[in-house]
Amino acid sequence: MTTGAAKSASKKREPTAATMAVRTAAILFVFVIIFTGLLSGAYLWTKPALEASAAEEKMKLINEVLPRSAYDNNLLKDTVTLPASPLLGTDEATTAYRARKGADPVALVFEAVATDGYAGKIRLIIAVNADGTIAGVRVTQHKETPGLGDYIEPKKDKNKERPWITQFNGHSYASTVDKDWRVKKDGGRFDFIAGATVTPRAVIKAVRKATKYVAENQTQLYASQ
Amino acid sequence: MINREEFRSIAHNGIWKQNTSLIQILGLCPLLAVTTNMVNGVMLSLATIIVMALSNVAVASLRNFIPHEIRIPVFILIVAALVTVVDLLFNANLHELYLVLGIFIPLIVTNCIVLARVEAFAAKNPPLHATFDGIFMGIGMLWTLAVLGGLREFIGGGTLFSGIDLVFPGLSPLQLLPADYPGLLLAILPPGAFILLGCMIAWKNWVEARAAQRQPRPPIEPLAADGTN
Amino acid sequence: MTHYLFVLLGAVLVNNVVLVKMLGLCPFMGVSKKLETAYGMGAATTFVLTVATGASYIIDHYLLIPFGLEYLRTLSFIVTIAAIVQLTEMVIQKTSPVLHQVLGIYLPLITTNCAVLGVPLLNVANKNDFVESLLFGAGSAIGFSLVLVLFAGIRERTDGADVPQHFKGVAIAMVTAGLMALAFMGFAGLDKYQ
Amino acid sequence: MEFTTSPYLLKNASVQRVMLQVLAALLPGIAAYVWVFGSIILLQLVIATVTALLAEAAMLKLREKPLGLFLSDGSAIVTAWLIALTFPPLSPWWLIVTGTLFAIVIAKHLYGGLGQNPFNPAMVAFAACIVSFPALMSQWPAVGLQVSVADQARVVFGLLPRLDAISGATPLDTLKTALKLDEGSISVTQLLADQTVYGFFAGRGWEWVTGGYLLGGLFLLWRGLISWHAPTAFIAGLSLFSGALWLYNPAQFANPMFHLFSGGAMLGAWFIVTDPVSGCTTMKGKLIFGFAAGALAYLIRVFGGYPDGVAFAVLLMNICVPIIDHYTQPAIFGMKDRS
Amino acid sequence: MITAIAIMALGAVVLGALLGYASIKFKVEGDPLVEKIEAILPQTQCGQCGYPGCRPYAEAINKGEADINLCPPGGMEGVQRLADLLGREVKPLDAEEKPKAVAFIDEQTCIGCTLCIQACPVDAIIGAAKQMHTIVADLCTGCELCVPPCPVECISMPVIGENLDNWKWKYPVIELKKVA
Amino acid sequence: MLSLFKFKGGVKPQTNKTQSVSEPIAVAPLPSRLFVPLHQSIGGTPQPLVQAGDHVLKGQMIGAADGWISSAVHAPTSGSVRAVAEHIAAHPSGLTTLSVEIEPDGKDEWGERTPIDHGAMAPETVRERLREAGVVGLGGAVFPTHGKLTASKTVPMEELVINGAECEPFITCDDLLMRERAEEVIRGVGIFRDLLQPKRVLIGIEDNKPEAVAALQAAVAKLGEHFEVVAVPTRYPAGGAKQLIRVLTGKEVPAAKRSTDLGVQCFNVATAWTAWRAVAHGEPVVSRIVTLTGNVEKPRNWEALIGTPLAEFVKLGAPKADTNGYLMGGPMMGFEMPAMDAPLVKATNCIIAGSPTLFPPKAPEMPCIRCGECAKVCPHELQPFEMYWFSRAHNFGKTQEYHIFDCIECGCCSFVCPSRIPLVQYFRFAKSEIWAREKEKNAADQAKARFEWKTAREEREKAEKAEKLAKAAAAQAAKKAAEAAAAAVAPAGNEPPPAGEPAPTGAPSTNAASANASPVAVAVTANDAAPLDAEAAKKAAIAAALERARAQRAAVAPKNTDHLTAAQAREIAAVDALRQQTGLEAAPPADNGETKP
Numbered sequence A: 001m002t003t004g005a006a007k008s009a010s011k012k013r014e015p016t017a018a019t020m021a022v023r024t025a026a027i028l029f030v031f032v033i034i035f036t037g038l039l040s041g042a043y044l045w046t047k048p049a050l051e052a053s054a055a056e057e058k059m060k061l062i063n064e065v066l067p068r069s070a071y072d073n074n075l076l077k078d079t080v081t082l083p084a085s086p087l088l089g090t091d092e093a094t095t096a097y098r099a100r101k102g103a104d105p106v107a108l109v110f111e112a113v114a115t116d117g118y119a120g121k122i123r124l125i126i127a128v129n130a131d132g133t134i135a136g137v138r139v140t141q142h143k144e145t146p147g148l149g150d151y152i153e154p155k156k157d158k159n160k161e162r163p164w165i166t167q168f169n170g171h172s173y174a175s176t177v178d179k180d181w182r183v184k185k186d187g188g189r190f191d192f193i194a195g196a197t198v199t200p201r202a203v204i205k206a207v208r209k210a211t212k213y214v215a216e217n218q219t220q221l222y223a224s225q
Numbered sequence B: 001m002i003n004r005e006e007f008r009s010i011a012h013n014g015i016w017k018q019n020t021s022l023i024q025i026l027g028l029c030p031l032l033a034v035t036t037n038m039v040n041g042v043m044l045s046l047a048t049i050i051v052m053a054l055s056n057v058a059v060a061s062l063r064n065f066i067p068h069e070i071r072i073p074v075f076i077l078i079v080a081a082l083v084t085v086v087d088l089l090f091n092a093n094l095h096e097l098y099l100v101l102g103i104f105i106p107l108i109v110t111n112c113i114v115l116a117r118v119e120a121f122a123a124k125n126p127p128l129h130a131t132f133d134g135i136f137m138g139i140g141m142l143w144t145l146a147v148l149g150g151l152r153e154f155i156g157g158g159t160l161f162s163g164i165d166l167v168f169p170g171l172s173p174l175q176l177l178p179a180d181y182p183g184l185l186l187a188i189l190p191p192g193a194f195i196l197l198g199c200m201i202a203w204k205n206w207v208e209a210r211a212a213q214r215q216p217r218p219p220i221e222p223l224a225a226d227g228t229n
Numbered sequence C: 001m002t003h004y005l006f007v008l009l010g011a012v013l014v015n016n017v018v019l020v021k022m023l024g025l026c027p028f029m030g031v032s033k034k035l036e037t038a039y040g041m042g043a044a045t046t047f048v049l050t051v052a053t054g055a056s057y058i059i060d061h062y063l064l065i066p067f068g069l070e071y072l073r074t075l076s077f078i079v080t081i082a083a084i085v086q087l088t089e090m091v092i093q094k095t096s097p098v099l100h101q102v103l104g105i106y107l108p109l110i111t112t113n114c115a116v117l118g119v120p121l122l123n124v125a126n127k128n129d130f131v132e133s134l135l136f137g138a139g140s141a142i143g144f145s146l147v148l149v150l151f152a153g154i155r156e157r158t159d160g161a162d163v164p165q166h167f168k169g170v171a172i173a174m175v176t177a178g179l180m181a182l183a184f185m186g187f188a189g190l191d192k193y194q
Numbered sequence D: 001m002e003f004t005t006s007p008y009l010l011k012n013a014s015v016q017r018v019m020l021q022v023l024a025a026l027l028p029g030i031a032a033y034v035w036v037f038g039s040i041i042l043l044q045l046v047i048a049t050v051t052a053l054l055a056e057a058a059m060l061k062l063r064e065k066p067l068g069l070f071l072s073d074g075s076a077i078v079t080a081w082l083i084a085l086t087f088p089p090l091s092p093w094w095l096i097v098t099g100t101l102f103a104i105v106i107a108k109h110l111y112g113g114l115g116q117n118p119f120n121p122a123m124v125a126f127a128a129c130i131v132s133f134p135a136l137m138s139q140w141p142a143v144g145l146q147v148s149v150a151d152q153a154r155v156v157f158g159l160l161p162r163l164d165a166i167s168g169a170t171p172l173d174t175l176k177t178a179l180k181l182d183e184g185s186i187s188v189t190q191l192l193a194d195q196t197v198y199g200f201f202a203g204r205g206w207e208w209v210t211g212g213y214l215l216g217g218l219f220l221l222w223r224g225l226i227s228w229h230a231p232t233a234f235i236a237g238l239s240l241f242s243g244a245l246w247l248y249n250p251a252q253f254a255n256p257m258f259h260l261f262s263g264g265a266m267l268g269a270w271f272i273v274t275d276p277v278s279g280c281t282t283m284k285g286k287l288i289f290g291f292a293a294g295a296l297a298y299l300i301r302v303f304g305g306y307p308d309g310v311a312f313a314v315l316l317m318n319i320c321v322p323i324i325d326h327y328t329q330p331a332i333f334g335m336k337d338r339s
Numbered sequence E: 001m002i003t004a005i006a007i008m009a010l011g012a013v014v015l016g017a018l019l020g021y022a023s024i025k026f027k028v029e030g031d032p033l034v035e036k037i038e039a040i041l042p043q044t045q046c047g048q049c050g051y052p053g054c055r056p057y058a059e060a061i062n063k064g065e066a067d068i069n070l071c072p073p074g075g076m077e078g079v080q081r082l083a084d085l086l087g088r089e090v091k092p093l094d095a096e097e098k099p100k101a102v103a104f105i106d107e108q109t110c111i112g113c114t115l116c117i118q119a120c121p122v123d124a125i126i127g128a129a130k131q132m133h134t135i136v137a138d139l140c141t142g143c144e145l146c147v148p149p150c151p152v153e154c155i156s157m158p159v160i161g162e163n164l165d166n167w168k169w170k171y172p173v174i175e176l177k178k179v180a
Numbered sequence F: 001m002l003s004l005f006k007f008k009g010g011v012k013p014q015t016n017k018t019q020s021v022s023e024p025i026a027v028a029p030l031p032s033r034l035f036v037p038l039h040q041s042i043g044g045t046p047q048p049l050v051q052a053g054d055h056v057l058k059g060q061m062i063g064a065a066d067g068w069i070s071s072a073v074h075a076p077t078s079g080s081v082r083a084v085a086e087h088i089a090a091h092p093s094g095l096t097t098l099s100v101e102i103e104p105d106g107k108d109e110w111g112e113r114t115p116i117d118h119g120a121m122a123p124e125t126v127r128e129r130l131r132e133a134g135v136v137g138l139g140g141a142v143f144p145t146h147g148k149l150t151a152s153k154t155v156p157m158e159e160l161v162i163n164g165a166e167c168e169p170f171i172t173c174d175d176l177l178m179r180e181r182a183e184e185v186i187r188g189v190g191i192f193r194d195l196l197q198p199k200r201v202l203i204g205i206e207d208n209k210p211e212a213v214a215a216l217q218a219a220v221a222k223l224g225e226h227f228e229v230v231a232v233p234t235r236y237p238a239g240g241a242k243q244l245i246r247v248l249t250g251k252e253v254p255a256a257k258r259s260t261d262l263g264v265q266c267f268n269v270a271t272a273w274t275a276w277r278a279v280a281h282g283e284p285v286v287s288r289i290v291t292l293t294g295n296v297e298k299p300r301n302w303e304a305l306i307g308t309p310l311a312e313f314v315k316l317g318a319p320k321a322d323t324n325g326y327l328m329g330g331p332m333m334g335f336e337m338p339a340m341d342a343p344l345v346k347a348t349n350c351i352i353a354g355s356p357t358l359f360p361p362k363a364p365e366m367p368c369i370r371c372g373e374c375a376k377v378c379p380h381e382l383q384p385f386e387m388y389w390f391s392r393a394h395n396f397g398k399t400q401e402y403h404i405f406d407c408i409e410c411g412c413c414s415f416v417c418p419s420r421i422p423l424v425q426y427f428r429f430a431k432s433e434i435w436a437r438e439k440e441k442n443a444a445d446q447a448k449a450r451f452e453w454k455t456a457r458e459e460r461e462k463a464e465k466a467e468k469l470a471k472a473a474a475a476q477a478a479k480k481a482a483e484a485a486a487a488a489v490a491p492a493g494n495e496p497p498p499a500g501e502p503a504p505t506g507a508p509s510t511n512a513a514s515a516n517a518s519p520v521a522v523a524v525t526a527n528d529a530a531p532l533d534a535e536a537a538k539k540a541a542i543a544a545a546l547e548r549a550r551a552q553r554a555a556v557a558p559k560n561t562d563h564l565t566a567a568q569a570r571e572i573a574a575v576d577a578l579r580q581q582t583g584l585e586a587a588p589p590a591d592n593g594e595t596k597p
């Protein structure tokens, strides 16, 4: 009897599940409105800056492989979609950027993947001039061994004057014979760092195949919308 | 408001006595993951300090309106909103650093320190105290991250302040050891982070033990102690 | 099929959340003093993390992306996770006191486990599909539990060792974690075939 | 009386005696090593031993433990020798020193020294160094190197530049690199036909060294210092995996003999997975430990990022030791039918 | 911005309602932690912790009202075990650890007032009014609660020394310190 | 021939037995003083029956067995009691124990001896006789022999194993006993056989004692018994009861069980001999054969009186000059005697004079390298290094996971350890810590239960008082109501609740069992018979509390005794017996409720 009384007393003090649900929901609702509002405000405020920095980031990369002075169009707007291709090493469609000076095609900037790096895929961005020569190559992503295979990144390359990756500049699929697209150890023309030959081999192979792809598809690439 | 004594105790707690990284062993993920160099560590700490100070203020001011049952979701909501704001700011203004720090900026939300302080301090104290608590806890975290980051990059590559160019574009890192220093890469990799933090904790234990050994003595020279203060 | 197996194994071993990705370190250090508690924490985390990755995927793909609200990811993910955790706790406490005895004290800790938010965010970053997301979540959780339990085993043993005074406790545990991370580097490269 | 409790009679055994026998068991392998790769290894053994003893002495002094007792137990020397034998013989001196310091100070003494380390110190040294200095750690001199010992010593002490000509990848490494070459340009069969790489039944020259270790291991077995479980299981694990893949595609995967007698497999089987301190202690545990270590070593060798997987495999299994031991407790007297 | 707020608000309402509902529906009484804490306390029921018995002290610890180092009979070991259970810092005991003792009634002096019987929390004293009282040593927890009420001060607390029944083998290690 | 089994592990230390077997057993001269400890066997400590100044005869009982698991103590010779006081014990602790000091009168005069014919008597009488005669296990454990002479009710008795292995180095007392008194030994075994009715009797003797084997075989043949005398391989600890049972029968007795549960029982040969003397000659155990060997000029076996001070005994062997201490028992399991005036006791089978050459000082202990040697030799197939690791770290829970209570402290592990770790000592340390904790925990549980009971009782008393007042008021109210509305029955029916209400509160809310039990009782009584209410409630509460106490004990007891070893079980049995004796066991609620005025 006492316990029953205590129970009903405590019931009076404590809300039912339904009222509690409503109350909690309401409070959470208010807080969410306030803080999501705050957040959305911040987002709208920074949005232009965000977009700018995203574009800037892309441009910065492109500028590394293709000098800004070489073209005058807005690359980021003049794109073409490349389907997945074994020559590019890609397994999904990628975007290529077309640099033009006036109406003339200047260069094509696109992504390629070296699939057989020492520790997985090496992602590259390559700029190929309209004449088929390479304007520049940069590594965008890789998992090669730090301190050994990572010299393909200019930042990690001990040779600051002429980083390894710049060796490709000027080569083209047409002018460089197959045999030369190898590291010196294998009888080719490219340098390497002893003890880490797998990485350069992979990059060289990927670049060669990519230039081949461009050479084969050049006209469509510049033409298509 | 806040008196000198309280302020000092809050500062001492945050920076040394209740140091999040060395004593509470909280907030380890950023502590270990982003300290591949000093700059990363410092910048992430700054972001954390901002979040902590703001969320402590917010919770301390709103604490009376938050029912107990849903306090955790509300705290998290507040922290997450603030973190996202900081995230957006980093993204807009320090984009490259933003890329380096990666998911560790959003992860400030789950940084146990933030929530722990909110729960343990802000929810029970007035806003001003809470703000200082947030700031000093953050400073405690900042110096450990800075030291750990510095140690790691120094041992790992002989440099200091690498990555400074991402924050102040003009500056360049210091190369402290000769360029042919081979670099103990391990220090920069995860194992090095754990082991060096272990050593830092042992160092802190050692300092405390030494201080404890000396403590019983003070009565002998109270004047000198006063003089130094 | 093998692809999914690789995703799972990759998440458990090669990209172990704790030792390689460095997430969820606080519970890793905090709840590994005893084997028993490590099992409890592992089980609780595995459950929540798997559910959280699924829920996050759904929120992301059916609420945020359609409305262009990607910037609300952190906010919505974490609030959902916190709610899941709290609900789970309440339900377990009521329905299975035994299970609550085992998992109860760990559940609240999970909200502040970086892995629980980090893994859904990584899923987004890696553009994983639903099954991959779930497998990655489950794999990470298993990886977390695995190293947590193994770590607890070692810590129980080193408890009895004559560790130098200042290294006793957390410091030596950190060193142990470091050596475990070193060992796990041996898995590096094993995921490139996936 | 000096003695306090029973038993008052003790067998004549000591840690020192155990360790000395392990050192003796390493001698045949070292002899073969000298014969194949030249006597420069002796210099490395000395460097490692001196460093190990100095580091041990320093740590003992810091920790206020009796120096004489522990320095003379010989365990640091065993660790030092194993480090020297697993590092490339032309490693610069500081590499061996760094590795040894890492082993003795971090892997051993931070845990309280002899007998208390959960990880194998020598393997910690190897792993830490190969992670930090992959280039230096994967270059071995060619067999039958025509460089004087004096010049080699100069290389070790950095007085002569490291000549890329005198060192190259190990047979295991060559094999692994070949796997990554252009579509089928070199098959394993071709590679193994190459006399500069392949000797009688394994990597050229390596077969003798590893044979020496096998001999030493059998000596330990005969003396009762190790049990057969771990080595046998290790060899079984390695052979089973390599054999299966070899049968599946002999053009791509080398035969088990090659794997057993190249790299650190034999040293691992007889001297490393048998480390009593960091290994499993129950018989079933030893079988699991050995088998898993063998299998992991193979997987890492062939598919992983490092040329030899023994060190990582052993460390990975060290992590599992407490749990394995916990779940493989033998049934005790009177409880057998119950379990 | 509006969609953002709308979507989040929707989520908030759903989650809030769920949580609020669950917090009532799945409410449980009692706290198993108190039991665990109490199991560690020595059950001497002496009140030296400042609480009327071990159970109230356990409840106070659970609520965070009391520190874990207040129970002298539990000793440092008790503090250690509480710290382990609760994940709190080990603190030195807030009093001196006393050697174990049992009460002893000087039967010559005892006047049989029964005051000590009423004081003893574990009924370790037997005897009837106006008769000599005796302490059952096996049941006495040594809490000393019976000492103050005795009007003729006939209760003393002799320390139990080491004897063959409670003798323990000693820890064998003579710590190896630097000899040389 | 019987096919033998093997036990795992074991070691072969040098036996050193030949020194002390060249001479026959001699009777030791009367010492000038005897110190007879009252507590000489497992179980209850005998109550002293004599006082200072009493004159005693040889064989007169001076300490009466206390409880069933306990054994009487007797005067070893005639003389006068000088004191019943604390005297240093033959125990490693060096502590004292209550002992009877006797000054022999030199007459060595026997008291009354009443031989019985055990064949003609009820088994209980024979067991009682053994208890009265102080017959205890002389193999080392000194467990009262009569306690081991009841066959299990469920398992038929298969084998009786007689332990003549004597596996420890140096000791030869059983060897000589078997050689010289083979017939009496066999007759003693006959008593055990008659009491236990086993299918077979196996006598195991290590094969390095061919003379003893021959002597026993001859005696068996002569007496026409069907006992099998078996030579077992010499390997320490082949004489451990469980090892010998294993070797002879193939059965493994787990620590948690008694050997009778497997239909086996084991006795030492000397125990059999004393049993025969006690039954057939009425002679209680007042002396035993003790080997005196080691660093002495004249090693040999002596029949010495219990209570002989060590100093007087060792003179018989003429210890060499460099003797630096004396061991009681063998070098594997014995301990150093704490003082020269410590007495010989029933458990003293051997005294070894030690010297630095015989037992060189131990080299310093090194850390364990987990080499596993100790596990290889452990006859119980334990993992000593794990037990050591956790004992060292004071992690006693873990030591129990590794079955520390299965360890028989044989010392094989310490013997082989290359790191020279005193493993056994770590185990003893851990075991005594665990026991101490267990005791503390039991005391705490008991205190808690009693405290709860007391609180409940006080509350109930308070409630009763309140109830009395309420009832008086209610009676008045009822009267008034009856007067006011004579026809109305309903209000009266509604009235009782206020009166009945305090009853449930009388049952404390902290206590689930009584809270559940008492309302039922109250519900019945409260409405029907108001006057009986208080009585009934009280009774119900008492019954409930009793029930609860019983339930609690039932719930707790099995938990605590689950993983007990024989030794622990013994300890508990002793305590239980004591409790029963003092009548405290059943005490808690009921007694106190009544003693309270």
Ligand SMILES: Cc1cc2nc3c(=O)[nH]c(=O)nc-3n(C[C@H](O)[C@H](O)[C@H](O)COP(=O)(O)O)c2cc1C
Residues within 6 Å of the ligand: A118, A119, A144, A145, A146, A148, A149, A150, A193, A194, A195, A196, A197, A198, A199, A200, D130, D131, D134, D135, D137, D138, D168, D169, D173, D177, D305, D306, D307
């Ligand atoms: C730990 C480790 C990491 C390595 N990482 C790379 C790498 O990232 N890139 C690479 O080309 N070679 C790497 N190597 C070296 C290859 O195993 C192999 O030795 C080398 O590529 C063979 O080329 P070489 O002809 O220059 O000796 C690594 C070796 C080791 C031991």
Ligand SMILES: Cc1cc2nc3c(=O)[nH]c(=O)nc-3n(C[C@H](O)[C@H](O)[C@H](O)COP(=O)(O)O)c2cc1C
Residues within 6 Å of the ligand: F136, F137, F138, F139, F140, F141, F142, F143, F163, F164, F165, F166, F167, F168, F237, F238, F239, F240, F241, F242, F266, F267, F268, F269, F271, F272, F333, F408, F409, F410
């Ligand atoms: C390691 C060890 C060795 C033992 N050796 C003998 C022995 O050699 N002879 C013997 O009679 N009892 C020996 N015992 C005692 C027996 O286990 C057992 O207690 C005895 O045989 C039972 O007979 P009892 O009750 O008549 O003494 C030994 C015990 C242990 C633990």
Ligand SMILES: Cc1cc2nc3c(=O)[nH]c(=O)nc-3n(C[C@H](O)[C@H](O)[C@H](O)COP(=O)(O)O)c2cc1C
Residues within 6 Å of the ligand: F069, F140, F141, F143, F147, F148, F149, F150, F240, F241, F242, F258, F259, F260, F265, F266, F566, F567, F568, F569, F570, F571, F573
């Ligand atoms: C309460 C209790 C009862 C026992 N009852 C028996 C029994 O009925 N039969 C028996 O053989 N042993 C009994 N034992 C004794 C043990 O089995 C005894 O320790 C063992 O036989 C002696 O062998 P040892 O040294 O190996 O100790 C009992 C022990 C205790 C503590």
Ligand SMILES: Cc1cc2nc3c(=O)[nH]c(=O)nc-3n(C[C@H](O)[C@H](O)[C@H](O)CO)c2cc1C
Residues within 6 Å of the ligand: D018, D019, D022, D075, D076, D078, D079, D082, D108, D113, D114, D115, D116, D117, D120, D121, D122, D123, D220, D225, D226, D271, D272, D273, D274, D275, D276, D277, D278, F369
């Ligand atoms: C059979 C045997 C194998 C050993 N193997 C190793 C080893 O692989 N690595 C090592 O550092 N020490 C080894 N030791 C030495 C010793 O156990 C080691 O230094 C301890 O790990 C140090 O605590 C070995 C010792 C023995 C007896």
Ligand code: SF4
Residues within 6 Å of the ligand: E041, E042, E043, E044, E045, E046, E047, E048, E049, E050, E051, E052, E053, E054, E055, E057, E070, E071, E072, E073, E074
């Ligand atoms: S001090 Fe300890 S024993 Fe005494 S009442 Fe408090 S908790 Fe119980």
Ligand code: SF4
Residues within 6 Å of the ligand: E102, E103, E119, E120, E121, E122, E123, E124, E125, E135, E139, E140, E141, E142, E143, E144, E145, E146, E147
């Ligand atoms: S007898 Fe005295 S000291 Fe002992 S428990 Fe009772 S009140 Fe406490």
Ligand code: SF4
Residues within 6 Å of the ligand: F367, F368, F369, F370, F371, F372, F373, F374, F375, F384, F385, F388, F413, F416, F417, F418, F419, F420, F421, F423
């Ligand atoms: S024999 Fe000694 S060193 Fe070997 S495992 Fe056993 S305790 Fe350790």
Ligand code: SF4
Residues within 6 Å of the ligand: F374, F377, F378, F379, F380, F381, F382, F384, F406, F407, F408, F409, F410, F411, F412, F413, F414, F423, F424
């Ligand atoms: S003393 Fe115990 S642990 Fe050691 S061998 Fe004997 S039974 Fe085994």
Ligand code: FES
Residues within 6 Å of the ligand: B026, B027, B028, B029, B030, B110, B111, B112, B113, C023, C024, C025, C026, C027, C112, C113, C114, C115
């Ligand atoms: S900071 Fe990641 S779990 Fe605490």
